Amino acid sequence: MWLYYTRLAWLSLKRHPLLSLLMSGAIALGIGAAMTTITINYLMSADPIPEKSDRLFYVQLDNWSPNEPYDEPNEPPDQLTYTDATALKAQAPAQLQTALAQSGGVIEPQGLGKEPFLARLRLTHNDFFTMFNAPFLYGQGWSDSADETGDRSIVLSKSANEEIFAGENSVGRTVRLEGKEFRVVGVLDEWVLKPRFYDVTTGAFNEMEDAYLPFKLKETMELPNSGNTNCWKMPEGEGFKSFLTSECVNFQFWVQLDSAQEKQEYVSFLNAYAEEQKKLGRFPRPLNNRLTDVMGWMEHENVVDDDAEVMMYLSLMFLAVCLLNTIGLLLTKFSFKTGEIALRRAVGATRMQLYQQQLVETVFIGVAGGIGGLILAALGLLGIEYLYGDQVKDLASLNLPLLGIGILLAIISSVLAGAYPTWRTCRIPPASQLKSE
Amino acid sequence: MSQIGPIFRALMRNKVGALLIALQVAVTMTIIVNAIHLINARGDLMGRSSGLDEANQFYVTSVGYANDFDAPYVIDTDLGGIRQLPSVDDAVQINAIPMSNGGWSMGLQTKAGEGENSVPTALYMTDEHGLNTLDVELIAGENFKATEISYRDRNTRDWPQSVILTEALAKSLFPDLSPTEIVGQTVYIQSNEPLTIIGIMDHLQAPWTGWTTVNHSMLVPNKFDSPYSRYLVRAKPGQREQAIEQVEQFMKQREVGRMVRETETMTQVRMDSYRGDSALQAILWTIIVVLCIITALGIVGLVSFSINRRRRQIGTRRALGAQKADIMSYFLTENVMITSVGVILGIAGSIALNMWLVSSFNLPRLSYIYLPIAMIAMWTIGLFAVWGPALRAAQISPAIATRNV
Numbered sequence: 001m002w003l004y005y006t007r008l009a010w011l012s013l014k015r016h017p018l019l020s021l022l023m024s025g026a027i028a029l030g031i032g033a034a035m036t037t038i039t040i041n042y043l044m045s046a047d048p049i050p051e052k053s054d055r056l057f058y059v060q061l062d063n064w065s066p067n068e069p070y071d072e073p074n075e076p077p078d079q080l081t082y083t084d085a086t087a088l089k090a091q092a093p094a095q096l097q098t099a100l101a102q103s104g105g106v107i108e109p110q111g112l113g114k115e116p117f118l119a120r121l122r123l124t125h126n127d128f129f130t131m132f133n134a135p136f137l138y139g140q141g142w143s144d145s146a147d148e149t150g151d152r153s154i155v156l157s158k159s160a161n162e163e164i165f166a167g168e169n170s171v172g173r174t175v176r177l178e179g180k181e182f183r184v185v186g187v188l189d190e191w192v193l194k195p196r197f198y199d200v201t202t203g204a205f206n207e208m209e210d211a212y213l214p215f216k217l218k219e220t221m222e223l224p225n226s227g228n229t230n231c232w233k234m235p236e237g238e239g240f241k242s243f244l245t246s247e248c249v250n251f252q253f254w255v256q257l258d259s260a261q262e263k264q265e266y267v268s269f270l271n272a273y274a275e276e277q278k279k280l281g282r283f284p285r286p287l288n289n290r291l292t293d294v295m296g297w298m299e300h301e302n303v304v305d306d307d308a309e310v311m312m313y314l315s316l317m318f319l320a321v322c323l324l325n326t327i328g329l330l331l332t333k334f335s336f337k338t339g340e341i342a343l344r345r346a347v348g349a350t351r352m353q354l355y356q357q358q359l360v361e362t363v364f365i366g367v368a369g370g371i372g373g374l375i376l377a378a379l380g381l382l383g384i385e386y387l388y389g390d391q392v393k394d395l396a397s398l399n400l401p402l403l404g405i406g407i408l409l410a411i412i413s414s415v416l417a418g419a420y421p422t423w424r425t426c427r428i429p430p431a432s433q434l435k436s437e
Numbered sequence: 438m439s440q441i442g443p444i445f446r447a448l449m450r451n452k453v454g455a456l457l458i459a460l461q462v463a464v465t466m467t468i469i470v471n472a473i474h475l476i477n478a479r480g481d482l483m484g485r486s487s488g489l490d491e492a493n494q495f496y497v498t499s500v501g502y503a504n505d506f507d508a509p510y511v512i513d514t515d516l517g518g519i520r521q522l523p524s525v526d527d528a529v530q531i532n533a534i535p536m537s538n539g540g541w542s543m544g545l546q547t548k549a550g551e552g553e554n555s556v557p558t559a560l561y562m563t564d565e566h567g568l569n570t571l572d573v574e575l576i577a578g579e580n581f582k583a584t585e586i587s588y589r590d591r592n593t594r595d596w597p598q599s600v601i602l603t604e605a606l607a608k609s610l611f612p613d614l615s616p617t618e619i620v621g622q623t624v625y626i627q628s629n630e631p632l633t634i635i636g637i638m639d640h641l642q643a644p645w646t647g648w649t650t651v652n653h654s655m656l657v658p659n660k661f662d663s664p665y666s667r668y669l670v671r672a673k674p675g676q677r678e679q680a681i682e683q684v685e686q687f688m689k690q691r692e693v694g695r696m697v698r699e700t701e702t703m704t705q706v707r708m709d710s711y712r713g714d715s716a717l718q719a720i721l722w723t724i725i726v727v728l729c730i731i732t733a734l735g736i737v738g739l740v741s742f743s744i745n746r747r748r749r750q751i752g753t754r755r756a757l758g759a760q761k762a763d764i765m766s767y768f769l770t771e772n773v774m775i776t777s778v779g780v781i782l783g784i785a786g787s788i789a790l791n792m793w794l795v796s797s798f799n800l801p802r803l804s805y806i807y808l809p810i811a812m813i814a815m816w817t818i819g820l821f822a823v824w825g826p827a828l829r830a831a832q833i834s835p836a837i838a839t840r841n842v
Contacts, residue, residue: 019738022734022735022738026731026734026735029727029731033724033727066552067551067552104665105502106500106502106696108502115696116502116696117696118500118696118698178502179502179503179504224591224663224665225591233551233627233628234594234627235594238592238594239592240591240592242592242594243591243592305713306798306799306800307713307717309798310475310794310798310800311717311720311721314468314471314472314721314724315724317464317467317468317790318468318724318727318728320464321461321464321465321468321728321731321732322731324457324460324461324464324735325461325731325732325734325735327457328454328457328458328461328735328738328739329735329738329739329742331453331454331457332454332738332739332742332743333742335451335746336742336745336746383720383723384716384720387712387715387716387719387720388712388713388716389712391712391713420453424453
């Protein structure tokens with residue numbers, strides 16, 4: 001029976017090839033546009049570390065000016081001072097916690113024909129690698145004592161290791177960075193976080209760092225600030241030390257809390273810490289500490305570009321137009337077949353059978369539209385990549401779940417488009433149509 | 438016009454089909470109005486002047502890494518050499534590049550003391566060649582003197598005595614004074630440190646193109662003692678490519694323990710800075726064009742079908758004396774009626790969508806001038822689409838009425 005319906009549907013579609021093309025083409029365009037923008041939004045809002053994103057928390061303390069909040073309405077700064085970042089690391093009651101800072105420096109690879117290059121540096125504590133599941137190719141993170149003393153240990157990214165050591169196991173060898181010798185303790189495997197959630201202050205989709213160094217080196221090597229530095233009052237006194245003891249924020253802080261109880265303890269600690277600082281004359285604003293988990297922080301920092309969201313809504317409306325278009329066309333086309341349908345009813349076909357038969361035709365259009373739509377989405381994403389360049393690197397590619405969404409969207413669309421016309425056509429009483437002809 | 442009655446009654450017999458076209462027109466119009474509004478808003482952003490001579494400027498970054506790297510020596514000799522190059526007009530060390538989205542900002546206030554009202558501004562450190570290299574004009578006061586220029590490093594906390602402000606910044610600080618009167622006034626940086634305004638320049642954008650006070654900039658007579666230093670170069674008109682080549686060659690042949698990073702022209706800086714905006718424009722244009730085509734094709738398809746169904750009626754009308762023009766005008770009028778319903782719904786939709794975009798995404802409010810334009814566009818698309826089928830309908834021979842089906 002179904003085979004017969006399929007043949008009938010095929011014949012019906014073939015009778016009006018342009019119309020069939022128009023209907024499935026409209027669905028394809030609608031799905032293509034919707035899938036392109038859904039992909040971008042989906043990947044921008046993806047959970048970068050799903051296995052533990054609800055156990056990692058970003059710490060904010062309010063050290064800002066008594067006269068005005070860091071941001072309306074009463075938002076604490078999005079980063080910490082050096083004083084607070086180091087104090088939390090030393091005193092706070094968590095198994096795993098790490099301060100972070102961006103920096104930069106020149107690496108001079110040894111060997112003929114190798115040019116020095118400016119490396120993106122991440123200053124951090126060794127907990128960083130455990131907390132964020134950094135994959136090691138060789139070696140491991142540095143020791144606890146390196147965290148304390150600011151030992152010149154370095155963990156290289158895979159690409160930096162390729163640049164400097166041609167991809168060999170370089171653990172134990174030395175790298176020259178900012179005129180100083182560093183000992184390689186680990187080399188990471190390919191590691192790309194989209195978004196690079198642990199520091200989104202200068203853009204959520206920035207590239208990963210070339211090398212990771214102990215946080216303490218910020219102080220001992222006076223490494224330059226990178227990223228955003230914000231101060232509500234100027235550092236007092238002279239020299240680099242005065243910056244580190246100032247109220248300028250340039251540092252991020254993450255903590256891993258595995259249970260509600262741990263979180264509770266941590267919150268109490270933060271409150272006590274803030275009160276203590278108030279006694280020392282700091283933190284002039286009311287108590288305003290924040291602990292935000294990964295996805296909460298991504299939302300707070302508005303990681304999904306507004307433009308991408310606006311485009312997604314516009315393209316969903318676009319899909320709606322395409323569907324209305326197809327509904328209208330199907331309706332008219334089916335109403336043209338009323339004679340045939342009435343005749344079939346009269347000779348004994350049930351309404352259900354007719355319904356199925358019409359539905360097969362709709363599904364044909366839907367499937368063609370869906371396939372066309374996915375192809376168009378792939379093209380659309382190429383277009384987006386061309387238009388935005390590096391800004392959307394790795395954000396413009398279809399993956400398995402997205403293909404699933406695409407197929408689902410195509411099915412829903414074609415059913416939506418086909419349901420009403422089919423239903424209306426099959427409602428025809430057999431006699432009326434036969435009479436008029 | 439006398440046709441409107443019968444057309445309306447005929448339409449009521451196929452309400453759903455007509456309603457679908459009307460809805461399609463409404464949603465299409467909603468999208469088009471808001472998309473064009475967004476395109477224009479971005480166009481306005483991109484059309485703002487940076488105040489620079491972008492076509493002839495570029496910058497190059499030098500990063501010292503040798504242990505004995507002597508920044509002030511390298512900077513001074515670099516600049517001396519670059520300024521000598523035949524294709525170079527002028528060059529300056531600068532801490533931030535306009536439109537690059539990275540830089541320094543500070544607050545200025547007209548009264549000393551903490552908690553006083555403070556006006557944010559971008560800060561550019563340049564020497565006395567700054568005005569010429571940036572291509573900004575003084576509208577009052579004077580330029581820095583060579584003797585005023587001092588070196589600072591990242592730990593320097595105090596500021597030089599004199600500053601040059603953009604007119605926009607000066608006006609924000611002293612709304613009641615003219616530029617000439619503002620010259621000589623004192624403003625305070627870091628709450629308490631006095632600065633004397635020695636000059637007012639016409640226009641220079643801050644580095645952050647999305648900043649609310651993007652026209653607030655000030656020049657400070659400083660050079661920056663750091664291994665990481667940027668030179669902004671202004672080539673002689675039309676000689677940018679030669680200048681880039683000469684500057685790169687000059688810098689790379691000097692062996693002073695530094696690396697020279699890629700040169701970037703101001704044209705590229707602008708493109709990178711507004712890349713998202715121009716991409717959004719391109720995408721929206723594509724959506725608009727495709728949408729118009731789809732809507733038009735949809736109308737063509739629907740009308741063709743309804744004409745096919747009414748072949749005998751049309752033939753009968755023709756046999757009873759209707760002219761070809763009458764048949765044409767029947768379908769054109771029908772289309773205008775349907776489109777008009779769509780357009781009315783579209784106005785409501787456009788405004789509603791815009792209100793939602795304004796509240797959810799902080800986008801600018803719709804200018805109502807777009808509505809009549811979009812209405813005319815929708816009617817035109819409708820008529821354009823229906824023209825062909827209607828013309829074919831008019832060709833139906835009266836004889837068809839006499840035939841049996």
